[in-house]
Amino acid sequence: MNEILNLVLSLVAGFLFGAIFFGGLWWTVQRGLSSGRPAFWFFGSLFIRIIIVIAGFYFVSNGHWERLLTCLFGFFVMRHIVVRLTRLLEENPNQLTKEASNAT
Numbered sequence: 838m839n840e841i842l843n844l845v846l847s848l849v850a851g852f853l854f855g856a857i858f859f860g861g862l863w864w865t866v867q868r869g870l871s872s873g874r875p876a877f878w879f880f881g882s883l884f885i886r887i888i889i890v891i892a893g894f895y896f897v898s899n900g901h902w903e904r905l906l907t908c909l910f911g912f913f914v915m916r917h918i919v920v921r922l923t924r925l926l927e928e929n930p931n932q933l934t935k936e937a938s939n940a941t
Contacts (some may be wrong), residue, residue, distance in 0.1 A: 847898075847904040847907040847911070854889070854908070854911075855912040855918075855919065857886065858886045859919040859920070862882070862886065865878055865883075
């Protein structure tokens, strides 16, 4: 039972790392393209995002390949979610606020 809990927590951590990495990438592209120094934004963001994700994978896995694999799965699932959300934002910036107001 304890190992199942560890795998679920690894999956949640993978979701978090994916949101940080790919959400940070989207944010960087938005800021970097309008900046006077885009190389600073892109390289700085890449460096910070990679350090966070690799350190997170290292600590979450704790030497267990099952946890690492589960964390990677969550990371790539979140990639698809962030890509879908950013496409929605690009197509219609007010779409997410309309959906959120309909949910309440």
